[in-house]
Amino acid sequence: MAGASAVCLAVYGARVLWTSNWSHLVLVWNLFLAWVPLGFALAAHRAAAKRTHGRGQLLAFSAAWLLFFPHAPYLFTDLVHVTWRRRCSPCLCF
DSSP: OHHHHHHHHHHHHHHHHHHOOOTTTHHHHHHHHHHHHHHHHHHHHHHHHHOSSHHHHHHHHHHHHHHHGGGTTHHHHGGGGOOOOTTSOTTTOO
16 A cells, blocks of 8 residues: 555656646645544554553544544545546646
């Protein structure tokens, strides 16, 4: 998943360098928001494994995960913003 995200960021960076157009920067923001639930899930897993802080920390991380998780599948709907143009490379034109 990290590799795929790195490729996405590299392609977006190449597109910005190629076209000098920062449109669709929201796609990078949505990619970041898709990683947030994973961070909370890992933190909840560590809190459950340590069991030193009681259930409060586990419940807090779990609630934060639940708050951010619905955003992760929306990355697939971002493909609606990708359009093909004839004058540039298909992977750089969106």
